[in-house]
Amino acid sequence: MGVYFEAGVGKAAGCSSRQLGHRAAAEALSHLSHHKPSLALVFASPELDLEHVRRGIVEALGDCPVIGTSTAGEIANSPITHGVVVTLLASSHLRVQVGIGEGVSKDFRKAVHQALADAGVSRYFSTGHPLHHMMHVSTSRRPRASPVLLIMFSPGATKTHVSFSHDIHTMLRKASANRIPIFGGSSGDYFRFESNYQIIRDRVASDALVLAFIESEIPFGLGMAHGFSPTTKRALITNASGHIVHQLDGRPAAGVCADLLGIPMEKLGNDAVWFSQFPFGATDLYGDSILQVPEQVLEDGSIQFAPLMRNDQVITLMRGTRRDIAGAGVSAYNKAILQGGLKKPALALMFSCALRIRLLGTLQGKEVGSVYRKAGIPVSGFYTFGEQGISDDGLPIYANQSVTTLVFSDELNPVAALIHKSKSIYMEFRSQLDKKVSQIKAINRINQILEEQPEPGPLLRVLAGELVTLLPWADSAFYLLRARDPTSYVLAASSEPGVFPQHLKTEDMPADYGSVRLDSHGKHFGVLILRQRSGALPPDDEDFVLTETIGKLTAGSLYRMDLDHGLDMKIQQFEVLNQLGRELSESMSAVAQLQKVIGHIRSILGLSMVSLWLVDPACPLLVKEAVNTDPGIKPGEEETENDEIITKWQRKYCRPLSVTDTEENQCPVQLFIPFPFQFTSLPVLFKGQLRGVLNLYAKIRQDQPFQQGHVAGDIEFLKGIATQIAVFIGNRSVQKDATFFKEIHHRVKNNLQNIAGLLRMQIRRLDRVTAEQALTDSISRIMSIAVVHETLSRGEIGMVNVGQLLNSISELSLAGLLERPSVTLDISGPAIMIPSREATALALSVNELIQNAIRHGFKEKKQGRLCVSMAQVNGLVSVTVRDDGPGLPVDFDLDRTVSLGLTIVRTLAKDELKGEFAIWNNKGATAKITFPLSGDYYTVK
Structure with missing residues (x-):
């Protein structure tokens, strides 16, 4: 009736592979009335399309766990071939986990571990796991209760691969300390020994191991039999390694085997089918014989066996009649009933060696039929290339040429429960x-x-x-x-x-x-x-x-x-104020003081960058007076431009601005995005007037709500720093006025000496020019120096705006000519600030080049174009004077020129500007002076 356990067996043959799988599964399912299927076992012909068979079975069964194998013949209450058999185990008292491990022939150990892990039961095969004590309950008499069972299908031997089924069984048996019953068989085919397959719910594999681990409250029993009896002919294994027996009784194994069989060596067979007629057996401590069948004779006279062989083991030649062999099925069934103490058998799973088919001949059906008639329950299984079960004393064993049987009973095992x-x-x-x-x-x-x-x-x-x-x-x-x-x-x-x-x-x-x-x-x-x-x-x-x-x-x-x-911030603020007061009180240049001040601010507050811009009242321009950056950060062009954009905004609005995220529409300044800094910009005010801008930047770190370098942390403190810098700038202006006259007198003295030197040079060349021309040239040079002084009086002490200087010099040079052609003057380039010493030398040089261009470039022209341009690249300033006249003479050589003007320019460029002077033809004459800046100055309009 199936109160606790139900079984369903279905078979199909004679249609497409997918239909075979579906029909067999549907028939098995039709035998269940009380329980959902817990596990499906599939036995299928290797000549079918097993992938289509699998799909048909899954379609019929749904989410039921599935494992299966290819066979050398299928069993469904009787032997069949070229078909599919599906057997269902169904009970709410069965818990099943299935797994697969592939690549058995490459590494069977890895495949075993993979299959156990895939099923989630590795812990049961770990000798240190406490669950081992629950796996088997030994009593002084039968039955023995086992709450778990492992059903396994592993690859059988082919022409290209040996079988590792015995090795796999040994590994699992040892890992479970012999406490877990193992029931299974090796996959095969119809004696072609070409390929075999293993089936699991989601795929079909070859060279794989599939297993089902069953936790059962349903009683079951296992039995194994073979129908052979020992003879008096036996031999001692004296040299063995793995599956190979090299010597028996100290002689080559093949020769001893032939003697035991009483046949000449040349008539000794060379495959498992031939040896199946003459198996050997090993007797255990309980007197039971386990068959050990030779598979082939090797060239060196050794014999390869299916199981692992060991030295000092006695093997006995076995004999059996066909009737005895046919009766092994019932014997195995009886052992299973006895071993499990079963009262209501419900299903017999029968795995029989494929070699027995040859031995039994016409009696093949009798073996299965006898069990079916005796038990009166479904009998299902397949013909295998190796069998796994338990011995009569209840230990897991691997055998050949045997039949192993698993019987489930429709009752509840109270001990297992x-x-x-x-x-x-x-x-x-x-x-x-x-x-x-x-x-x-x-x-x-x-x-x-x-x-x-x-x-x-x-x-x-x-x-x-x-x-x-x-x-x-x-x-x-x-x-x-x-x-x-x-x-x-x-x-x-x-x-x-x-x-x-x-x-x-x-x-x-x-x-x-x-x-x-x-x-x-x-x-x-x-x-x-x-x-x-x-x-x-x-x-x-x-x-x-x-x-x-x-x-x-x-x-x-x-x-x-x-x-x-918060405490760190207060300490940092005191440290900043301390350093600020110390630096501003020391006697050093203003630029150096401010550079050190912002360096301390950045370092102590943990900022990424700090920049200080000051107002040049002469331009008026904002000049980047000082900048300090974290050594690990290299600001690029976009960061530099954003700093200028923020400074322009501050000059326009003149109020504190703090932005913590430039990408969240919180920033009123249109910056180049992305800009990875949060920043605070402060106006530097002195007596209500903007004297500069202080910008502080810190890397945006959203995961640091109170990180060091959070620039908006204390805006009042930062405003106090800006106020101290403003006071310093105001004091510097007062000091500047006090030193202004000293600086002017110093420059006047130096430039008078320059005028005297130029007049001496002019005197040495009076024989080459008229007195009027000499005086005119000298006046022009003196006026050039005067332009520098005028420019100095409107700007910072010692600093001159190059653009303004060149514009004044050019106009002065043209105005000094009594007779001159119509000249179009073009002056271009950025605003650049240079020290007054370089400005004087540059003014004299440009004056000489302009006069030289007008005197020679426009000598025969009534009108022309004169271009004066400046540029700053990589710390070098260049000034170029170009005319569109006839150009330099063909034989012109700057090193041998007698021109006083070009000699002055070359000398000033080399000695005063520490730079270079060059002149060449390019659609007219082009002269260029290039020199390095003595400091790093940046400007923005």
Whole structure:
């Protein structure tokens, strides 16, 4: 009736492979009335399209676990061939896990581990696991209760691969300490020895191992028999390795085997089929014989056996009649009933050696039929290339040329049920204990992390990694409060990348998110977000308590970091003020003082960059007076341009500006994006007038709510720094007025000496020019020096604007000519500031070049074009004077020229400007002076 257990056996032949699978499965399913199928066993002809067979079976059965094998013949109450047999085990008292391991011929050990892991039962085959004590209950008499069973199909031998089935069985038997019954057979074909296949629910494989691990409260029994009896002919294995026996009784194994059989060596067969007539057996301690069948004779006279052989083992020649061999099926069935103590047998699984087909001949059907008639229950199975079962004393064994039988009974095994209940209680207790231990360890680890990590970002990233183990039911993420927006958060760390958005708002939080506020001492830092993982069990009350605990610990640590940060900021502010006062009180150049001041500000406050721009009242321009950058940061062109844009904005609006995120529409300045800095820009005011701009930059780190270098942290303190710098600039202006006259007298003295030198040079060349021309040239040079003095009087002490200077010199040079052609003057280039010493030399040089161009370039022309241009590249300033006249003479050589003007220019360029002078033809004459700046000056209009 199937109260506790039901079985269904279906077979099909004579149609397409997919239909065969579907029909066999459907027929098996039709025999079930009370229970859903727990496991499907498939036995199929290797000549079919097994992938289509598998698909047909899965279509009929749905989500039932499936394992199967190719066969040398199928059994469904009688032997069949070229068909499909599906056997269903159905009971609510069976729990089944299936797995597959591939690449058996390459590494059978790896394949075994893979199959056990795939089934999730590796722990049962670990000798140190406490569940071993529950696997087998030994009593002083039969039956023995086993709560678990392993059904396995492994590859049989082919022409190209030996079988590792015995090795696999030995490995599993040892790993389970002989406590787990193993029932199975080796995959085969119809004696072609070409290929064999293993089937699992989602695919068909070759060279693979498939298994089903069954936890059963249904009683079952196993039995094995072969029908052979020992003779008096035996030999001792004296040299063996693995499956090879090299010597018997100290002689070559093949020769001894021939003697035992009483035949000449040349008539000795060379395959398992021939040797199946004359198997050997090994007697165990209980007097039972286990068959050990030779497979082939090797060239060196050794014999290869199917099982592993060992030295000092006695093997006995076995004999058996066809009737005895045919009766082995019933014998194996009887042993299974006895071994399991079964009262209501419901299904017999029968795996019989394919070699027995040849031995039995016409009696093949009698073996299966006898069992079917005696048992009166479904008999299902296949003909194998190697059998796995248990010996009469209950130990797992591997055999050849035998029949092994597994019988399930329709009753409940109270011992097995007790074992499983005890195991469930133990596993639940162990799970809870492991969970508590894990939580305690995790909390200790979290406390250690909280003590070790000084910054919020690294802290939260480490904690997110810990939550993967501590809260396995959820993906988790830490969000920190965004600056200036109490409802907006930014992602700081998550347990799983890509699961959570970068930004989160309170009102937009998804319904499947759970959250824990990170609050401590009335201050809100952020939230811990949790989302239940797909397929995970829902959290219980303890999980929620643990989550709240983690949130409180994290918030407490963030509060401590906030206090530490506030204290650090105060210390930094005192240090900045101290250094500022020290630097501004020392006697050194103003540029050096300001450079050191902003260097201290950047270093102490942990900023990325600080720039200071000052107003040049003569232009008026904003000049980048000083800049200091973190050594690990190299500002590019966009960063430099953004600094200028911010400075222009500050000059226009003249008020403090602090921006924490340039990409969130919080910035009123149109910058080049992305700009990876938060910044504060402050006007430097003295007596209500803008004297400069102080810009402070820090790298944007959204995961650091109170990071060092947070430039908007104390705007009043930063305004105080700007005020001190303004006072310094004001004092410097007063000092400048006091020293202005000294500087002017010094420059006048130097330039009078220059005038005297130029007049001497002119006197030495009076024989080459008229007195009038000599005086005119001298007047022009003196006026050029006067232009420099005039420019100095309108600007900073010692600094001259090159553009203004060139414009004045050019106009002066043209105005000094009594007779001159119509000249179009074009002056171009950026605003560049240079020291007055270089300005004097440059003014004299440009004056000479302009006069030389007009005198020679426009000598025969009534009109022309004169271009004066300047440029600054890589710290070098260049000034170019170009005319569109006839150009230089063909034989012109600057090194041998007698021109006083060009000699002056060449001498000034080399000695005064420390640069170079060149002149060449290019659609007229082109002269160029190039010299380095003595300092680093940047300007912006």
